[in-house]
Amino acid sequence: xxxxxxxEDVSREDIERLLARAESFAEVSGRTIKKVPALRGRTxxxxxxxxxxxxxxxxxxxxKRLSADVINVKSSGSSVEKGESLKDTIQTLSAYDPxxxxxxxxxxxxxxxxxxxxxxxxxxxxxxxxxxxxxxxxDLYTLRRRIGTLEGVKLWIVGDVLHSRVARSNIxxxxxxxxxxxxxxxxxxIPRGIDQLGCDVRFSLDGIEQADVIYALRMQRERMEGAFVxxxxxxxxxxxxxxxRLRPHQLLMHPGPxxxxxxxxxxxxxxxxxxxxxxxxxxxxxxxxxxxEVLSGxxxxxxxxxxxxxxxxxxxxxxxxxxxxx
Amino acid sequence: MxxxxxxxxxxxxxxxxxxxxxxxxxxxxxVIDPRSGVDGNHDLLIRGGEIAExxxxxxxxxxxxxxxxxxxxxxxxxxxxxxxVHLRTxxxxxxxxxxxxxxxxxxxxxxxxxxxxxxxxxxxDASVLRSLQERARAQARVPxxxxxxxxxxxxxxxxxxxxxxxxxxxxAFTDDGLPVRSAGVMRQALQYQRLAGRVLALHEEEPSLSRxxxxxxxxxxxxxxVAGIPSVSESTMVQRDCALARFExxxxxxxxxxxxxxxxxxxxxxxxxxxxxxxxxxxxLTLTDEAVRTLDTSFKMNPPxxxxxxxxxxxxxxxSGVIDCVATDHAPHAREEKEEVFETAPMGxxxxxxxxxxxxxxxxxPGHLKLATLVERMTAGxxxxxxxxxxxxxxxxxxxxxxxLRATWEVGDAGYESRSVNNAFAGRTLTGRxxxxxxxxxxxxxxxxxxxxxxx
Numbered sequence: 143x144x145x146x147x148x149x150e151d152v153s154r155e156d157i158e159r160l161l162a163r164a165e166s167f168a169e170v171s172g173r174t175i176k177k178v179p180a181l182r183g184r185t186x187x188x189x190x191x192x193x194x195x196x197x198x199x200x201x202x203x204x205x206k207r208l209s210a211d212v213i214n215v216k217s218s219g220s221s222v223e224k225g226e227s228l229k230d231t232i233q234t235l236s237a238y239d240p241x242x243x244x245x246x247x248x249x250x251x252x253x254x255x256x257x258x259x260x261x262x263x264x265x266x267x268x269x270x271x272x273x274x275x276x277x278x279x280x281d282l283y284t285l286r287r288r289i290g291t292l293e294g295v296k297l298w299i300v301g302d303v304l305h306s307r308v309a310r311s312n313i314x315x316x317x318x319x320x321x322x323x324x325x326x327x328x329x330x331x332i333p334r335g336i337d338q339l340g341c342d343v344r345f346s347l348d349g350i351e352q353a354d355v356i357y358a359l360r361m362q363r364e365r366m367e368g369a370f371v372x373x374x375x376x377x378x379x380x381x382x383x384x385x386x387r388l389r390p391h392q393l394l395m396h397p398g399p400x401x402x403x404x405x406x407x408x409x410x411x412x413x414x415x416x417x418x419x420x421x422x423x424x425x426x427x428x429x430x431x432x433x434x435e436v437l438s439g440x441x442x443x444x445x446x447x448x449x450x451x452x453x454x455x456x457x458x459x460x461x462x463x464x465x466x467x468x
Numbered sequence: 469m470x471x472x473x474x475x476x477x478x479x480x481x482x483x484x485x486x487x488x489x490x491x492x493x494x495x496x497x498x499v500i501d502p503r504s505g506v507d508g509n510h511d512l513l514i515r516g517g518e519i520a521e522x523x524x525x526x527x528x529x530x531x532x533x534x535x536x537x538x539x540x541x542x543x544x545x546x547x548x549x550x551x552x553v554h555l556r557t558x559x560x561x562x563x564x565x566x567x568x569x570x571x572x573x574x575x576x577x578x579x580x581x582x583x584x585x586x587x588x589x590x591x592x593d594a595s596v597l598r599s600l601q602e603r604a605r606a607q608a609r610v611p612x613x614x615x616x617x618x619x620x621x622x623x624x625x626x627x628x629x630x631x632x633x634x635x636x637x638x639x640a641f642t643d644d645g646l647p648v649r650s651a652g653v654m655r656q657a658l659q660y661q662r663l664a665g666r667v668l669a670l671h672e673e674e675p676s677l678s679r680x681x682x683x684x685x686x687x688x689x690x691x692x693x694v695a696g697i698p699s700v701s702e703s704t705m706v707q708r709d710c711a712l713a714r715f716e717x718x719x720x721x722x723x724x725x726x727x728x729x730x731x732x733x734x735x736x737x738x739x740x741x742x743x744x745x746x747x748x749x750x751x752x753l754t755l756t757d758e759a760v761r762t763l764d765t766s767f768k769m770n771p772p773x774x775x776x777x778x779x780x781x782x783x784x785x786x787x788s789g790v791i792d793c794v795a796t797d798h799a800p801h802a803r804e805e806k807e808e809v810f811e812t813a814p815m816g817x818x819x820x821x822x823x824x825x826x827x828x829x830x831x832x833x834p835g836h837l838k839l840a841t842l843v844e845r846m847t848a849g850x851x852x853x854x855x856x857x858x859x860x861x862x863x864x865x866x867x868x869x870x871x872x873l874r875a876t877w878e879v880g881d882a883g884y885e886s887r888s889v890n891n892a893f894a895g896r897t898l899t900g901r902x903x904x905x906x907x908x909x910x911x912x913x914x915x916x917x918x919x920x921x922x923x924x
Binding site: 150227228229247249250251252254255270271272273305306307310333334335336338339368 | 679685686687688689690691692693694695696698762763804807808809810811812
């Protein structure tokens with residue numbers, strides 16, 4: 143796999159391989175020195191055109207734990223603010239010969255577009271309302287760790303599906319893994335034709351007791367301006383997952399950041415069924431697996447020698463004779 | 469509809485640069501003109517820019533000095549006309565100007581085109597219109613007409629000085645690129661038509677339904693997470709304006725239909741006797757929103773590419789005559805503006821140089837549309853404006869497109885006459901090459917490799 147641009151173009155086998163790799167990196171994360179030399183001497187650029195805390199920091203941490211050199215570029219305070227086009231920014235950054243560019247953009251298709259302009263591997267860290275493939279992978283990883291197999295699991299994705307890249311990637315990812323996915327939300331926030339991605343559509347929480355897992359989406363306050371819902375109060379009344387609606391047999395997930403009291407009640411967030419902090423934790427190992435995959439896949443691109451230092455066999459990091467960043 | 473007849477303003481103008489009248493003999497071409505009923509192999513003699521004789525193959529001889537075009541195996545049609553192009557002048561001459569735009573038209577087989585007024589400044593007063601006509605008289609390779617805006621600055625609020633603009637020769641009135649949002653303003657424009665004349669050409673879109681949409685709203689947009697423009701954004705406005713035109717007895721021309729619902733709305737309005745005509749573009753007739761899956765900005769335009777069902781409705785409309793004509797909506801954009809992510813790139817694609825070949829390749833050759841019907845619809849676009857309808861008949865001004873329907877070519881391979889390259893067919897191999905265009909009695913285009921002998 144040269145790039146990770148969307149869940150749409152990865153197979154179930156690809157996903158299985160990535161999750162297995164993430165498992166092996168989880169062991170590294172349990173050590174005191176959480177670092178392997180797999181990507182030593184290689185450069186990863188994190189290019190973030192949108193505000194992000196967990197995605198950007200976990201990509202940075204993932205790259206550093208693989209011993210890569212990391213450059214973080216944010217749109218504010220960079221040449222982007224001076225009006226540089228995306229193409230010119232990519233060509234400039236490509237001149238540093240990075241192995242991978244991780245990009246977060248407010249626009250659909252940005253990652254696929256820059257993949258045509260740079261020889262580096264490109265990882266989509268969220269492109270507009272299109273996809274957020276690493277979020278979907280870490281969600282699969284988190285849930286599988288908790289319940290073993292995903293086959294036949296009933297997942298309800300609840301909330302603003304229209305504006306959610308997480309929803310799109312997760313519908314595709316969970317159905318690929320054999321889950322039965324239902325999307326549910328106010329009719330104004332469910333796009334026409336979304337069922338063609340392979341999910342059921344509901345406009346109320348009636349029947350949610352059948353779900354094994356409830357995945358609540360962030361209800362963004364700015365959606366109020368578009369009159370998509372009459373009020374957050376009414377939204378919460380109809381769609382908030384609270385202690386009453388969350389059954390003891392059900393698990394609860396959320397991509398964060400949570401609007402406490404809107405899509406989730408405090409009781410639900412703090413319940414033992416909630417996997418929200420585990421999701422954040424999984425972010426690092428899953429992104430390590432993704433970076434390792436795109437930078438080691440495809441023969442000629444493989445980092446010579448260092449592939450041998452598989453984390454499960456390499457108990458301690460090499461002393462890094464080339465001065466790998468520590 | 470009990471109003472007095474439209475007042476008579478001066479007729480709309482077409483302007484072009486002076487050029488030598490053609491003297492040529494086209495030998496043995498298959499001539500197809502559905503209007504005059506010609507369909508067979510003929511010699512065509514052009515003398516002094518007029519069609520002087522139509523004779524059996526080999527029956528006509530060339531006068532001294534006339535060009536002889538050996539056209540056996542080639543097709544000759546009345547040259548095409550386009551009521552809807554963007555020449556980006558004034559304001560964005562880097563994207564297109566009158567010289568390059570009319571060269572692109574000639575290369576596509578067009579003998580007359582009409583430019584939209586959404587320039588910078590907008591063509592909303594007589595001085596801008598006059599200066600464009602003057603420039604066309606210096607630069608235009610084929611006759612070009614200029615439309616003027618319905619509302620000042622295309623703001624949708626106050627009517628332009630339509631009477632004066634018509635007197636100066638505006639070809640039609642349109643706020644193209646934007647709808648006339650207010651029904652009240654639209655009604656006033658229709659009322660004022662009784663004084664100023666001229667058809668109102670309408671870009672139909674309800675802004676509150678289109679919102680920030682950038683592609684067709686449907687399965688593809690749902691999967692991409694890209695904001696969609698629903699079909700009803702167009703069709704509800706078509707219905708509104710047909711109702712207003714009916715009430716006021718006005719004449720309207722609906723631009724670039726894209727949705728099945730819109731075709732049905734026009735069909736219903738025509739059945740009620742509304743004075744409405746409409747056009748469809750080559751890209752809407754040949755492509756669907758499936759092409760947008762890659763988020764290639766060459767497929768971003770407004771109205772957007774819609775579904776296969778919509779495309780079929782457009783083809784059926786073109787066949788039946790509900791859709792009166794083909795119009796390219798040729799919309800050049802700078803390369804750097806199109807090399808952006810889909811959501812922020814500008815809307816529009818070029819079309820003059822590929823219209824005929826795209827429609828031949830995707831509609832005529834697979835048997836969806838008769839060649840004669842295509843020729844008819846590609847030559848009918850200026851009729852609603854009261855401008856020329858090219859025809860191949862003795863004594864008519866020579867407006868002829870000579871094409872090779874066996875020739876295939878790759879779009880973009882040899883470059884474009886247009887200054888812009890944002891063509892939706894780029895990279896595709898199309899069948900049907902325009903070799904010569906005679907526009908208003910002069911040879912406006914000759915394909916590079918096509919040699920012409922001169923009689924001695």
